[in-house]
Amino acid sequence: MIVSMTLNGKKIADEVSPDMTLFQFVRKHGCYSVKCGCETTNCGLCTVFLDDQPVLSCAVLVARVSGHKVETLEGLQKEAEEFGRFIADQGAEQCGFCNPGMIMNAIAMFRELEEPTDEQIKQYLAGNLCRCSGYEGQLRGIHDFMEYKKGGVSCES
Template identity: 70%
Template sequence: MKISLVLNGKNVEALISDDRLLIDFLRDHGCLSVKRGCESSNCGLCTVFMDDKPVLSCSVLAARADGHRIDTLEGLQKEAEEFGAFIADQGAEQCGFCNPGMVMNAIAMFRENPDPTDDEIREYLAGNLCRCSGYEGQLRGIRAFIEYKKKGGAS
């Protein structure tokens, strides 16, 4: 089957098998931030944006992406870089394995709710598995980033 999509701002056409998962398609196209963790849609490591909405690429057939825009962390470097420094500052990226999915979901949260409560932050991060930090570092980093933005930090 032939699909056509926009991947990180570039038009991509490819022949795929009907059962090809989006995660595998993306990794084959150099998007190594998209990681396989649980194989059951429970860890958030494979989070990408499909038309600006977060989806778990391990649970989406590549054929479903036909005609859509897919963004991975590689395509959101500018937006992610500024925020990522706040996560690192809080020691919340100990092994770094969960970081891409965590950052993708945080970006989705900032886009939908630029001033979330702690409970809303926890809700957004609930689908992300982090075995190292217990999420408190991520929460502190997000709160610090929000305060930075409120004080006129770069956009």
């Protein structure tokens, strides 16, 4: 079957098998920031935006996405780069494997909530598995980013 969608602002169409996941599709089309660590929707590494909402691409059949808009970190470079500096500044990117999913969910949070509370931040990041940092660096980076957006701090990186 042929599916068509807008991937990172570019209209594409491709022949796919009925069991192909959105994760497999975006990787096939060069979106290597999207990773798969579990294939069971437990790690958050495969997070993409589907019509501006975060979804786990390992659990979505690409056939269901035909006609929709999909964004990966590659399509959100400006937002990702701006926020990612704050995560890196806190040393919360030790191995970097979880960063793309973590950043995607943080971007979704900032788009939805102007000043999220610690509890809301933890809820947004709850589905992201990070084996290195213990999440405290990400939390500090998010707080620093929120201060930066208010004009209070700058990023050293």
